Amino acid sequence: MTGNDRSPLFLPVIYLGGLIFGFGLAISGMARPEVVLDFLQFDDLGLLFVMGGAAVVTGITFTVATRYLGDAPLTGREYTRRLKDFDRNVVIGGAIFGVGWGLSGICPGAAYASFGVGNYPILYAVAGMFLGAYAQGYWRARQSNDADAADATSG
Numbered sequence: 001m002t003g004n005d006r007s008p009l010f011l012p013v014i015y016l017g018g019l020i021f022g023f024g025l026a027i028s029g030m031a032r033p034e035v036v037l038d039f040l041q042f043d044d045l046g047l048l049f050v051m052g053g054a055a056v057v058t059g060i061t062f063t064v065a066t067r068y069l070g071d072a073p074l075t076g077r078e079y080t081r082r083l084k085d086f087d088r089n090v091v092i093g094g095a096i097f098g099v100g101w102g103l104s105g106i107c108p109g110a111a112y113a114s115f116g117v118g119n120y121p122i123l124y125a126v127a128g129m130f131l132g133a134y135a136q137g138y139w140r141a142r143q144s145n146d147a148d149a150a151d152a153t154s155g
Helices: 010-028 033-040 046-068 088-104 108-116 122-154
Strands: none
Touching: 010 046, 010 108, 033 046, 033 088, 088 122, 108 122
8 A cells, every 4th residue: 555545544543643632632731831841840740640651552552553463554554663773863852852842841742732722822832843843954954965965076
């Protein structure tokens, strides 16, 4: 099954997943920046239980799915594990993400849910996330083009 042959349920299920995710963030209180800031200041560790619970459910789901299903039901693609090296980009990116998380008091998923519960000023943080991601993508493309040009002149 290719990207064009995916199940007609693909987009509705993705939408439903986002709906459930947002509802879970809102009901747990994690869509409120003050709750996240309290976590970051070690005043309220409830976020650990929310993230831990989500990680356990996701881990069980993927373990069962990869063991008993050969392919993903909606895309038809084989379940595979994505291996990522632990390199300096992971450390640097994580540190930058942490600073942004601390300054804004919200992480990306919770930002959208926060908007959904009426926190409209969060749009400034969301705009900042988009601009930051765009700037990094632009920088990466420039680095790649510079490296390609250097390889072309030296080869």
